[in-house]
Amino acid sequence: MAATDLDTWFVREVLPLEAALMQFLRRSWRNRADVDDLCQEVYVRVYEAAQKEIPDPARPFVFAVARNLIINRVRREHIVPIETFGDLDALAIAADEPGPDRNAIAREELRRLQAALDRLPPRCREAVVLKKIEGLSRKEIAQRMNIGEDTVHRHLTEGRLALADLLYAGKPDPDWTI
């Protein structure tokens, strides 16, 4: 898949906002079970809007979409959860702080990746490590772990899913296990 400008923009500008977005959605919407879906819905709307014109800067736009989504949901469902409106206006959009230096960022990223890796279920972690760190082929992974290639596929799929949640949402989803 050739990455388009739009896709590159989405990955670079929007995905890193996920942890903050999830936090906002969790605060604004009472039913935690809906939050993943709301986040996904925000992404869809942002992506579709960006197909026409890429919003710059991204952050206020993404949060405006999230806010509208919540407001519409509240109207549609004819319920006003007590906490819902509290935070909407107090949507703190932190000014960009001076960034830490590059080494610090690189190290932080590696720590985060390690932490994410540590939180994978053991067999899944093993498969991801063999793939990403040891650079083994799927066949070799299957041999090393003494499992079939379909099981390797399952572990690696699970690993992908979990890493995306850990790296972007910043917290594990307790139901990763496929």
Next chain:
Amino acid sequence: MNDLEPGLSPPSAKAIRLEAAMWHDRREREGWTQNDEIAFQSWLNEAAAHKVAFLRVDAAWARADRLNALRDAGRDAPFKSLSRFRSAAIRITVAGITLAAVGFAAVPYFSKSHIRTYSTAVGGHKVLALSDGSRVELNTDSSLRVEITGKRRVVWLDRGEAYFKVRADAVRPFIVKVGDHRITDIGTAFDIRRDEDRLKVFVLEGRIQLAGEGNGSRLLKDGDVAVANGSAVIVNRETERALANELGWQRGVLVFDNVTLAEAASEFNRYSHDKIVIPDPSAAKITIGATLPSNDVSAFVRVAQKIFGLHAERRGDNIVISR
């Protein structure tokens, strides 16, 4: 894809993300055909929801490529000295935390049973990912050896200071040997600092057992700080804040809370080839509270000059501070 529950309308984010991850992994498999690719593209273009879910998993997986860095022992980056700091009366806070030379290194996961050595130079800092899932950070001028097998996990701290975040393993206790002392982990995070004959152990989480040659062992719990000198061991309790200050090096800072300039200087000297010397006892006894970048001796010198009105002069590798 066939594993999904039918009739979900609209499909949940979780279901779509799972599909995206399955596609993403499948494309890597051998025997991916033209038809598979067509099926994939039509799934991808079916809905923006599919597209964003795929971009997300693809980006996360690409980020994980950095884990590659864990494969080879890293080298220390060149010494950098960039510090932006504002001073306010006597309390100095560093705005942009700077880090000393950074190196990444690791024992490859699932390595065989040989012993590996990891060291840092003066001013260095390394993060190690051990094959058992434990994490170790090496502070300046430190060296340790690691042996991890299916039966045991042993680390020898030969020099300097290291922080350990140990993954619990009921079968293989995690043992750190420091000279005649051995520290046995019982599922924890702790920091060990070795200066010549003196050993200092900070327990941040959980419990550890500290045993010396010839004398018995004692159990330490979080908040305990043990200082062992030969066979004498003294244990104190520290607040969480004081412990966090001790671990400032992990963030690239040194935190001084009411210590003398002489003590602060000797702490700085661990991280630098340029050594601060304060021969004047009356200057050495001045007390200081500050958070400073550990890799920047000049920050310390500026504090001495600007705040305490002291005089600084370079003589060879020494920076002599006097009244």
